[in-house]
Amino acid sequence: MQDLEAGPWSIKLAWRVGSFRPCDWSSAVIISRPGSAPANPLALQLSSRTYVGTKAFALKGSLLDAASVQKLAESTSLDELVNRLRSTPYADFLSGLSPPFNARRIELALRERLAVVHHSATQGAGRYRILQLYYLKNIAWDLKLALKARALGRTYEETVEYLDMKAEELVGRRDLLVKVLSAKDVNEAVTMLSGTEFSSDAEKALASYMSKGEIRFFDVFIDHAILAAISKEFSLNPRLYEAKAANVNGVGELVALDIDAYNILSVLRSKLWGLAEAEVQELIITPARRVQLQALTSMVGADSVSEAVKLIEPSYSFQLRGAQTDEELIDLVEDAFDRQMKETSSLAFVWQGLSPGTILALIKLLEFEVSNLAAIAIGVEAGIDPKRILSKLRM
Secondary structure (H helix, E strand, C coil), rough: CCCCCCCCCCHHHHHCCCCCCCHHHHHHCCCCCCCCEEEEEEEEHHCCHHHHHHHHHHCCCCCCCCHHHHHHHHHCCHHHHHHCCCCCCHHHHHCCHHHHHHHHHHHHHHHHHHHHHHHHHHHHCCCHHHHHHHHHHHHHHHHHHHHHHCCCCCCCHHHHHCCCCCCHHCCCHHHHHHHHHCHHHHHHHHHHHHHHHHHHHHHHHHHHHHHHHCCHHHHHHHHHHHHHHHHHHHHHHHCCCCCCCCCCCCCCHHHHHHHHHHHHHHHHHEEEEEEEEHHHHCCCCCCCCCCHHHHHHHHHCCCCCCHHHHCCCCCCCCCCCCCCCCCHHHHHHHHHHHHHHHHHHHHHHCCCCCCCHHHHCCCCCCCCHHHHHHHHHHHHHHHHHHHHHHHHHCC
């Protein structure tokens, strides 16, 4: 039976790190609303490039090093883990927690810091609209869970404890999520999204779920809404986001990895879940990046998942060994993209200087860190050996 906890705090996904109303984006994300944080005065005094670049390098110094992560993984209890986390930049966000602790509540506190840091970066982003679009991933994280909860018949009370909603509060969109959670069923929940940037994809997700019974279609289609908008923004403004020098990792490389990973994984999973070829084709985000549309179309028509995976080899030389099932093979592809993204994000700081590429890379690295820490919390709660926990992290 499918479970609501097939979400970011589950052991399975925690071990695999790195997993919209027509609207005026500036009003949806940049401009402060009642109850949201005011714009940063410093951001108004500096150019967008200088502000986001300076902020990225300042925040990179707050990322936890390998020794600190290892010490956290060696915690013998959640009480000890929380006490150790209180000596890190997450301290303020853990202050509201009280014993008895559990991994889920710890993860929500960690994700709250992720949302706050990302939101603060958007306050001085100015013309770099792509940073605001990436912020929607924080909102989508909650929305996907809310839609799956309604599909599974979970009540508001049963679901809200799995959500923090800080990301929505920061941009004045908490009420929308509450309406989705309060809907009488999943059909009404999707209707509540009418007029939002998620609406069309949510309707397709619902149709696919009703047809195939696979609840993860909500993840696939909601991610499509965000990444399609990100791809469009980058395609319309390539010079704005171009790297500081040739052959270095800027916004373009990060976006390309995100789009390639989405296109490949959505095609593979949709084939596995029995979606019709024409419907799988509609999920492909264009323009395609390193894996071209022709290759993706061939993947859609491939006889099997394993045959489809072979078609990405000219673009990505991933080592994909040990899979016993199609699900495991797809997980290996996802893990490989995660490693590539982690490496690319880390290298962005070497050459980019003060640029939007560095702040986007910082956000990516912080997402990895939060996922690692959430996985540690799950491992400690389950009494898993520290060495095994560490072996599963993206360091």
